[in-house]
Structure formats: structure tokens, C-alpha cells
Amino acid sequence: MTLPLASRIALVTGASRGIGYATALALAKAGAHIVAVARTQGGLEELDDEIRTATGHMSTLVPLDLTDLDGVARLGAALHERHGKIDAFVSCAAIAGPSSPLGHIEPKSWDEVMAINLNANFQLIRCMEPLLRASDAGRAVLLTCSEGQRAPAYRGPAAVSKAALDTLARVWAAENATTSLRVNLFDPGPVRTKLRATVMPGEDPATLDSPKQVAEMIVPMCQPDWQDNGKVYEYQTGELRDFAAAT
Template identity: 50%
Template sequence: MTALPDLTGRIALVTGASRGIGYFIARHMAAAGAHVIAVARTTGGLEELDDQIKAEKDRTGKGEATLVPLDLTDMDGIDRLGGAVNERWGKLDILVANAGLLGVIAPIGHVEAKTFEKVMTVNVTSTWRLIRSVDPLLRQSDAGRAILLSSGAAHSARAFWAPYAASKAAVEAMARSWADETRNMALCVNSVDPGATRTAMRAQAMPGEDPETLPHPGDIAARIVPLADPTETRTGQIYQARHDRWVSYRMPE
């Protein structure tokens, strides 16, 4: 596994933390010493995560979690989350906006309006609402780090993937604008393309694929966690986790 950075004493908020890549990002960040605010709809998955973090702390003395059961379609709940973080800690060091929804794989003209709207609500609007809620808190950190999960679909725009591809392109655009707004600050904002990974979402999209041919989400998560290191100062870029490769965008003059 990729060596984890030292995140001792840092406060990290991770959405979609009950399974898949988000679950392992939360575990790895806790193992690196962070206090993880784990957000997800599924209480059972959050409790399992908490059990793992506590077991690891018993062995190493590192890591803690605060569990936040929250459906990210609850916009007022996202606003309250920022207020609760501010009241307890007065800052946030790390944001990992990982939660996402695939929707359907179908011709664009066959996608139902309610399906398209839900993908946009979960993947785009809730991410914007979360950014708005915690941006002031990240600016209070000595080295705020925001990591927004994207997808290669944002660039390949493959047939039948229109809602998901459009949503991830929007997330990347928000990340780049946010990075440009904050490029003279201690806050760094980057997108991550995890690549094909052995997750439930991938199985939904590619039901005939052998999952054993894909990287484990824990391995991909371990490659993403170093982006939260205070010494990592790149911003406004995309990190392709599966290939350990950065893609740079030219910032406006």
C-alpha cells in the first residue's frame, strides 16, 4: 500500500464514507492520524467504519471518527453540517467530496427526467452546497485540502453515459474555478479520477466485467489520501489515481 502521510490532529470530512473508495479513504485518513467526519446515508456502513477505526486506534493510538448519517439531497442538512463543524472545531483541514450516483446507462433521449435530476442533485448541486458550507472553514486551516472525486467519463463522454458524464464534468469545472479563486491562499483544490475500481457502482455500470481484474478500492484510496498532505501544494489539477498521474490545466492569466 502507498505510504500514508502524517495527518495527526487534522480534521477531515469525507462523504460517501460507508462503502467503496470513500470508506477506505476514511479508514486510511484515520489511520494516518486524522479525526474523520464520516458522512453517508447508510448508518450500518458508518458503524462498520467506526468499528474498524476504533480497532485500528487500539493498535496504533491513531484516528477517531464522528459519524454523520446524512442524505446529500438534504440541502439544509448540508448547511447545518458546516455550522456543526464550525461550532466544534472552528475549522476544517480536509474535504473529500466522494459521494456520487451513477443513474442509468441509457441513450440520452431515454433518460427519465427524475433520474437526470437526481444525478445532478447528488453529484453536482450537493457538492456545490457542501463547498459553500465548508469553504470558510477550509480557509481557517493552515493547509486546507479539498479533494473532489471525478471520473474519466467527464472527458470520454461515452455513449449512454450522458447524465453521469455531464455531472462529473460540472464537478471538475467547479473544482477548477474554486482552485483559481484560492490559488494565492493555503487552500489547495484538486479533482481525482480514480479509474476503474472494484466498487458497487462499477458493477452496476459494467455487469459483465470480472471485478477481480480491477484494483481494490482500498488500494485506490491509499493513492488519494496523500493529496491531503499539507506538503502537497498542487492545485487546480486532476490526479488520475489508478495511473498515479497528474493532469494540469492552464490557469487564467
């Protein structure tokens, strides 16, 4: 039986832990060759070991701090030279940022959140779009969260960065409405991750779904037969909505 992502190349950021790790593994099991990007070398090596055990295939490990915008550009050039394309891009890398009144947040902390949650994705779009457009069915999935729409108190940097990311994705999807590239958002909601635990330390993680469960719903969005563009998939409800309906 042919796997749905056989012979396809998938780039996953934030792949050393959490949803990024689980998504990279799930895509590999679906047949994709994984280009795994994260800052943590050890986590990437653990992922590669698990992929090899599950599939018998190696992945491409890229230890990279996504705030290194020149490094992102070099990655794009290297992928172009080696593969000439990528077929899927899943953006999972994010940081929670401080939970504090806006007036108490240091500019450095604000800049750190924007650098990872927003600016890195802008650079990834710039550098990976030509590779996705070179595919016969490029698919991009950017992880978002409801904080961008709800604007909760004390979560300013995360909320603003995600609201901006949503708009970035909307623009990108609109620009590719007549191409073979499909751009969508994925909102996992509360998931059993370290990032979630930093924001909600009193929450019982046993009440939350695992990254593995969430990742299984991202895989179809990376497949060539996925035709929706400019949508938000909400994991908690199973709904697929237009961007406009989610704002």
C-alpha cells in the same frame, strides 16, 4: 513517530462504502479525526468499528442525505461550533445514474444524478470553504471520472455531471490560487466497487484494483505538505496533470 495527519480533521462524503469508506479509514490511520458522511447508518457504524480497531480513536458519524442542502449547511455550522475548521475534505459520494439513450431518460433520474454528483458538491463547497480556509493548510479532493471528458454514449447523466463537477473544481481552485487552500481532482479509473458493478455488470472484479489501494493515493493529497492546486491525479497512470491538460 508523528503521523502525517495527527490532530487534523478530515471530512469524507460517501464514507459508508467503496472508495469513501477506504479513504476515511486510510486517513484515520494517518492520524486524522474523521467526520464520515453517508446515507447508510449501518455502513458508517462498520467504518467506526474498523477505525477504532485500527487506531483506538472514534470518528464522528453523520448520517445525511446530501440532497438535503439545509442539512449540509447545518453540518457546516456544527463543525464550525465544535472545531472551528476542517483540514481536509474528500468528496466521494456519487451515483452512477441510468445507462440509456438521452431520449429515454426520465427527468427524475436526471435530477437525481445532478443532485448528488453536482449540486451537493456545490453546497459542500459553500459551507465547508470557510472551515477549510480556517485551517493552516486546507486540502480538498473531489473524485471525478473520465466519462466527463470522453462523453460516452448512453452515460449522459453521469458524464454531464462529472464534466460540470470538473469545471466547478477548476473555478474553486482558481479562486483559491493565492490562499492556503489547495483544490484538486482525483480520477480513480475502474475500481472494484458496487457502483462500478452497476455500470459494468459483466466485468470481472478480480481484474480491478481495490478501494483500499486507491485510497492510499488520496492520503498524500490531504497532507499539509501537498502544494499542488488545480490538478488532476490519475490513479491508473500515476500522472498529475493540470486541469486544462485533462480536458
